[in-house]
Amino acid sequence: MTRIRLTLAYDGTDFSGWQLQPHDRTVQGDLEKALGRILGHSPRVHGSGRTDSGVHAMGQVCHFDCPPERADIPWQRALNSMLPTDIRVLESARVPEMFHARYSATGKIYEYVLWHTREFCLPQRRRFVWACGSVDYSLMLAGADALLGEHDFAAFQNVGTPVKSTVRTVSDISFRTGLSEHETVWRFEANGFLKQMVRNIVGCLVACGRGRITPQEVRGLLKGRNRMAAPATAPPQGLSLASVLYSSEK
Amino acid sequence: MTRIRLTLAYDGTDFSGWQLQPHDRTVQGDLEKALGRILGHSPRVHGSGRTDSGVHAMGQVCHFDCPPERADIPWQRALNSMLPTDIRVLESARVPEMFHARYSATGKIYEYVLWHTREFCLPQRRRFVWACGSVDYSLMLAGADALLGEHDFAAFQNVGTPVKSTVRTVSDISFRTGLSEHETVWRFEANGFLKQMVRNIVGCLVACGRGRITPQEVRGLLKGRNRMAAPATAPPQGLSLASVLYSSEK
Known part of the structure; x- marks a missing residue:
């Protein structure tokens, strides 16, 4: 074959x-x-x-x-x-037959689009953004800092197929201006993501951006490994799988 | 009231x-x-x-x-x-009760988005663009030149409710880069538009941009006043009513 x-x-x-x-x-x-x-x-x-x-x-x-x-x-x-x-x-x-879309992957990049400047989201963009309202990006980045690096992300995993380990390494959380001035695209890169991990991280960062939780509390959530203690999952329509990474030797 | x-x-x-x-x-x-x-x-x-x-x-x-x-x-x-x-x-x-959304309007601006650089349109944008393929914008603008100003646009009107006059004044046809580098937004301003007039103009300009008809032939189409002689109507999903103009004294 x-x-x-x-x-x-x-x-x-x-x-x-x-x-x-x-x-x-x-x-x-x-x-x-x-x-x-x-x-x-x-x-x-x-x-x-x-x-x-x-x-x-x-x-x-x-x-x-x-x-x-x-x-x-x-x-x-x-x-x-x-x-x-x-x-x-x-x-x-x-x-080559050695290649496997899932098992050869060494990392993934997801993007999540927030609509933040108007009270009501433009209907033409509603299928591709979360209209989360006004948020403070510096607070979101401070929260993101707590998540960068290798951590046990059990508190950011929704129930699903059991996985061997809930430890993942997040190498980048950053943002850029989106398709219009009302939108910001958040970029997440890791060696792998748990079930709904990006949406759970976005929910947590938006809670930071609204001043509901602090970066210290984000560190506490990671340590606690308890999904129920963490902020709600962000809605699906803002999320997009941007690319799957494969190391060149595979 | x-x-x-x-x-x-x-x-x-x-x-x-x-x-x-x-x-x-x-x-x-x-x-x-x-x-x-x-x-x-x-x-x-x-x-x-x-x-x-x-x-x-x-x-x-x-x-x-x-x-x-x-x-x-x-x-x-x-x-x-x-x-x-x-x-x-x-x-x-x-x-004021004097105001009427339709009768007080002194002009309209429509925008039409073309997806022109990839063979296949990104699915996320398919509801908002016409994936017309590669076109020459200088040829499109040359065709647009023939349509600017006051003309009888009978050849660019689809059958519908009878109108008193098919003469309209088109004051602007221009383009800018769209939401991504694959998209171009064409802007059409006139004192009024006939039924499907913008889509018929776009169909005609794209035919110019593909080298199928010349600016001289566009002039001939206007003079001929025959819809059947003109290129096909562009699809609806690329079109958006951008704004309705009202003069300040109304």
């Missing part, structure tokens, strides 16, 4: 997340269906990880295997002509 | 246009319903003009009349709490 890697963008609004569901529309489901129409059978598609319902992607990565005699199909063009317009294949490539 | 003017933004994706329809969801319909819940009866809402199904607005203007004893309601806040999130009231104001 020949392994093919795809880089994807999707508008998560109308999907019940990435992962295949028996009755709901998912990104993995639509991809397997489109591949099935091209190949005559549906190969299993392996993503770098799940995204929640309503969460977007600009650089999700996945792979699948196909018979070597079909490997030369121009996958980007072929899949984009089959897929609904809320999923686009940005890139396709043959990769 | 006291007259109230509203300035609105909406995401036109899920509406069958502005104008009230017996069975379909429309912006006017949703507004009248929300006002009905506040006032106990639904006043007629008068817009500056219709927008087509799928067309957006950042500055649509409308008015309605309410009993003087109810005029002090904080309309922006009250309506935004009743309306679905794809319509937002940006501003509300008491205006």
Whole structure:
């Protein structure tokens, strides 16, 4: 079999997340269906990880295997002509069988967009931002400081599939101006993220930005390892999987 | 009765246009319903003009009349709490009874967004752009030159409600970079627009930008007054009513 890697963008609004569901529309489901129409059978598609319902992607990565005699199909063009317009294949490539979208990943970058300057969010942007209202960015950055580095992020993990370890290393939390002057894009880079970890961090940083909790209390939350003690999860529509990192030797 | 003017933004994706329809969801319909819940009866809402199904607005203007004893309601806040999130009231104001959203208007500004640099449009932007592919902007501007000023725009009008005159004055056609480097926002200002006139002009300018027709042929189209001879109408989702102009003395 020949392994093919795809880089994807999707508008998560109308999907019940990435992962295949028996009755709901998912990104993995639509991809397997489109591949099935091209190949005559549906190969299993392996993503770098799940995204929640309503969460977007600009650089999700996945792979699948196909018979070597079909490997030369121009996958980007072929899949984009089959897929609904809320999923686009940005890139396709043959990769060694060693490559695994999930297990070869060495890190991920997520972005979260806050709409902060007007009382009411422009309707055209409502599917892609959290209209969190006025927040103090210096307080948010002070809170972020407490989260940088290697920590046990159990307090920032929602219940889900059990994981071996809840220790992760967050290497960057920063922000830039977004698509309009009302928006700010927060960037999160780590060697991996737990279930809803970015949304839980954003909820916590916005609580810092509103002056509800202090950076010291953020340190306390990490130590306490108790999700119930931490601020609420930020809504999904502001979040986007920006890219998946693979070290060059893999 | 006291007259109230509203300035609105909406995401036109899920509406069958502005104008009230017996069975379909429309912006006017949703507004009248929300006002009905506040006032106990639904006043007629008068817009500056219709927008087509799928067309957006950042500055649509409308008015309605309410009993003087109810005029002090904080309309922006009250309506935004009743309306679905794809319509937002940006501003509300008491205006003299002389004011009429449609008849007092002295001009309008529309914007049309083209996605031009990638083969495939980012799914997150597909509801707000026309992915027209590569076009030459200098050719588009040359075509636009032929349309500036007072002309009979019969060749750029789709069939609809009969109008007294098809003569309009276009005072500006220009472009700027859009929300991302893949997008360009085209701005159209005139003392009024005929049915689908902006979309027909965009269709024509993109045909210029692709080298399919020349600026001289655009002049010929205007003179011929024949819609069937002109290039196809651009799709609705790239279009947005940016603002309605009222002269200060009205």
